[in-house]
Amino acid sequence: MTSNTRVVVIGAGLAGVRLARRLGELGTPVTLVGEEEHRPYNRVLLAEVLAGRYSPEVIALPSPAELTRGRVTGIDREVRAVHLADGSKIAYDTLVLATGSNPVLPPLRGLFTADHALPEGVHAFRTMDDCLGLSKAVRPGVKAVVIGGGLLGVSAARALAQRGAQVVLAQQGERLMERQLDPSASKLVKRHLGDLGVEVHTETRVRDVRCVGGVVRSVEMHDGYALDADLVVLACGVHPRLGLAQTAGLEVRKGIVVDDELRTSDPHIRAIGDCVQHDGTVYGLATPALEQAEILAELIAGRSNARYTGTRSLTRLTLAGPYSPFDLAAFGETEPRPGDDVVQLTDATRGTYRKVVVRDDRLVGGVLVGELGTVGALARAWEGAEPLPDDGPLLHLLTNDGGS
Helix, strand or coil: CCCCCCEEEECCCHHHHHHHHHHHHCCCCEEEEECCCCCCECHHHHHHHHCCCCCCCCCECCCCCCEEECCEEEEECCCCEEEECCCCEEECCEEEECCCEEECCCCCECCCCCCCCCCECEEECCCHHHHHHHHHHCCCCCEEEEECCCHHHHHHHHHHHHCCCEEEEECCCCCCCCCCCCHHHHHHHHHHHHHCCCEEECCCCEEEEEEECCEEEEEEECCCCEEECCEEEECCCEEECCHHHHHCCCCECCCEEECCCCECCCCCEEECHHHEEECCECCCCHHHHHHHHHHHHHHHCCCCCCCCCCCCCEEEEEECCCCCCEEEEEEECCCCCCCCEEEEEEECCCCEEEEEEEECCEEEEEEEECCCCCHHHHHHHHHHCCCCCCCCCHHHHHCHHHHC
């Protein structure tokens, strides 16, 4: 593309900012449109802001020079322009949707007020405004209920506990972080949260949010048991933001459908990040979003014929505890199939747990809790998907010396 090609990116999250910055480095001007009032920030680190470890300024992203603040209300594909809520419009030659995702709000009785707002004390946990609202409300001794035991829920519960709140975490599934962790690793996470004072309930479903005068007072479980609550945090997952794409008539399934060039059903519109469905997969993770942004920047700038073929992403989480940090990492398939080989090392004294799954002489997944000195070597072996050597390297990879 020529340097005067008009590139417009909708969404100033991790993916949109990375794309805009990379295009700027490659000499392609870009207009980035973001609707949040805050400076673009790293959403992955919001829990650290809630915990009080970082200020909002610390997680700010170095944004491109041209950032337009506004809410996009529509896309006119015929004239190639986007319309903003203030009545202005921006023309494009190439449009990129990096609209991200919205929090899942569960269908609970009493969750919304008459004007369809969340009651006072009930918070989603997705944006900087959500985070700052929670930070303002939390104080030592406040009773907080976190609904959802995935990565976000665990992070929120840990952060609130560090701020002195009395935290109860309610998870509908049978264990914490069940998408990433096997049962043994999940038990260690539960134990760690317990050490922080978090009360964890699994295999339980929240039925009702009870409010008085528009202010939350309690949360009722499906069995009728009620939990007093000054704060309720909704950490029930996210779903892609698809409204603009749907209204514009683009192909949408679970996400905005893109090909290996990250092109939508309109050849002039691309999409990256949490809103995207590629080869049947919606990732909703930072690593794929950043990888997509890098590849798309090269394609738009005409510097490469690279293609996006999917991401093998690794989940890492550090939970700061009263005595020492609690680190974990998970990648690939953590539960073996029949016929798989499993190598597992547990050190109860040091609180470490390591497990890898091998199928047809290839590393297909693993979980590490505690010391993560070997995670780099294991992840490289997994990402390469090459047959493992015959000289028994797994025990070597699972030891600190082998991975450092």
